[in-house]
Amino acid sequence: MFELLFKKVTENISVTEDEFEFCKTLFLPKKLRKRQYLLQEGDVCKYTAFVEKGILRTYTVDEKATEHILQFSLEGWWMADLYSFLTNEPSLYNMEALEDCELLLITKPSWDILLEKIPAFERYFRILIQNNLIATQRRLMGSMTETAEEKYIKLMKSFPDCVQRVPQHMIASYLGITRETLSRIRGLMAGRK
Amino acid sequence: MFELLFKKVTENISVTEDEFEFCKTLFLPKKLRKRQYLLQEGDVCKYTAFVEKGILRTYTVDEKATEHILQFSLEGWWMADLYSFLTNEPSLYNMEALEDCELLLITKPSWDILLEKIPAFERYFRILIQNNLIATQRRLMGSMTETAEEKYIKLMKSFPDCVQRVPQHMIASYLGITRETLSRIRGLMAGRK
DNA sequence: AAATTGTATTGATATATGTCACATAAAATG
DNA sequence: CATTTTATGTGACATATATCAATACAATTT
Numbered sequence: 001m002f003e004l005l006f007k008k009v010t011e012n013i014s015v016t017e018d019e020f021e022f023c024k025t026l027f028l029p030k031k032l033r034k035r036q037y038l039l040q041e042g043d044v045c046k047y048t049a050f051v052e053k054g055i056l057r058t059y060t061v062d063e064k065a066t067e068h069i070l071q072f073s074l075e076g077w078w079m080a081d082l083y084s085f086l087t088n089e090p091s092l093y094n095m096e097a098l099e100d101c102e103l104l105l106i107t108k109p110s111w112d113i114l115l116e117k118i119p120a121f122e123r124y125f126r127i128l129i130q131n132n133l134i135a136t137q138r139r140l141m142g143s144m145t146e147t148a149e150e151k152y153i154k155l156m157k158s159f160p161d162c163v164q165r166v167p168q169h170m171i172a173s174y175l176g177i178t179r180e181t182l183s184r185i186r187g188l189m190a191g192r193k
Numbered sequence: 194m195f196e197l198l199f200k201k202v203t204e205n206i207s208v209t210e211d212e213f214e215f216c217k218t219l220f221l222p223k224k225l226r227k228r229q230y231l232l233q234e235g236d237v238c239k240y241t242a243f244v245e246k247g248i249l250r251t252y253t254v255d256e257k258a259t260e261h262i263l264q265f266s267l268e269g270w271w272m273a274d275l276y277s278f279l280t281n282e283p284s285l286y287n288m289e290a291l292e293d294c295e296l297l298l299i300t301k302p303s304w305d306i307l308l309e310k311i312p313a314f315e316r317y318f319r320i321l322i323q324n325n326l327i328a329t330q331r332r333l334m335g336s337m338t339e340t341a342e343e344k345y346i347k348l349m350k351s352f353p354d355c356v357q358r359v360p361q362h363m364i365a366s367y368l369g370i371t372r373e374t375l376s377r378i379r380g381l382m383a384g385r386k
Numbered sequence: 387a388a389a390t391t392g393t394a395t396t397g398a399t400a401t402a403t404g405t406c407a408c409a410t411a412a413a414a415t416g
Numbered sequence: 417c418a419t420t421t422t423a424t425g426t427g428a429c430a431t432a433t434a435t436c437a438a439t440a441c442a443a444t445t446t
């Protein structure tokens with residue numbers, strides 16, 4: 001149950017067996033069926049989740065009822081609305097399972113204990129967030145410099161697995177384009193090849 | 194010289210006088226005149242900089258020679274190309290002083306020492322990066338959901354000081370629109386008022 | 387003070403992408 | 417397995433923003 005978490009953590013920091021045993025006690029296993037929600041807009045994000053199995057999306061809905069996907073979370077990834085998790089303010093995001101999922105949840109109080117008791121986790125989360133920031137900055141710059149097709153090609157190269165497992169209209173929504181545009185791009189690309 | 198740094202650090206963590214004295218020894222003061230560069234594309238980002246005074250921009254140049262601004266850094270902010278700083282890979286970014294600046298620089302080796310000797314700094318940087326991630330995610334979502342005018346209005350509300358001190362074509366470049374579009378938006382807004 | 391460079395504005399036109407509408411195809415559901 | 421529901425594809429048309437070009441003026445530099 002905790003193998004993947006152990007693997008991911010020890011890729012970045014070293015923890016003793018005792019420390020990891022303690023760590024385990026702070027997590028709450030949770031299964032979600034496809035289409036179930038981990039978080040809905042307006043609710044406080046009570047948990048940070050580690051994805052053991054499955055895939056989820058985090059998205060907002062604008063005034064025109066269009067969905068915009070902030071991120072997909074696959075096996076081995078963490079997910080949370082950081083702002084809501086840290087401040088207890090209601091979230092603007094929805095988190096939905098796109099497949100049956102197995103998650104490990106940790107509450108804010110438990111997370112605080114974890115960081116306090118095992119300072120290496122402070123380092124671990126710093127590194128995680130750092131990598132996420134680097135990736136998000138790149139995506140932001142890409143949103144300014146790249147065409148819709150370039151964004152799609154880049155995504156396929158970076159996360160081929162994700163592109164295959166997720167419906168195309170959600171890929172479009174992640175890229176910040178419409179499903180029609182993505183469909184046409186794919187048509188053009190197939191024609192050229 | 195270190196007052197602003199002390200203020201910013203102690204807003205988030207507590208450090209003893211001794212610890213901060215030690216911290217001081219790891220920083221290198223540096224002055225930049227307007228238009229001087231702290232980093233140029235292709236060079237490794239050797240320093241993380243704390244801005245004591247002035248304002249700088251971090252930007253990339255695309256194939257069409259158009260500049261795209263990732264961020265402005267004002268007094269009290271940190272700046273670095275995190276990826277290049279951490280990996281020693283050449284940076285894709287340029288960092289230019291937009292006014293005469295006073296900076297405090299810290300190298301990667303010194304930064305490692307700082308985090309090791311004073312673990313509270315691990316926490317400090319985790320919080321900094323966390324806040325930056327939250328802000329960058331919001332900007333990314335905004336780039337998908339907002340019109341050019343909405344982005345401009347939001348920026349003026351969030352960083353009025355920045356908008357006033359920086360030339361308009363750079364504001365446009367930060368927003369991901371052309372200078373002509375920003376000029377027209379401003380014209381429209383002035384007309385409506 | 388002249389010359390150069392940077393900055394902002396405004397008009398005419400181009401274009402990538404969005405919007406709406408409908409047709410089909412695939413998947414979920416009873 | 418029949419039937420909704422969800423997902424994808426394609427055409428005609430709309431639109432926000434980009435592009436190109438010309439001008440004016442402010443701010444540096446010599």
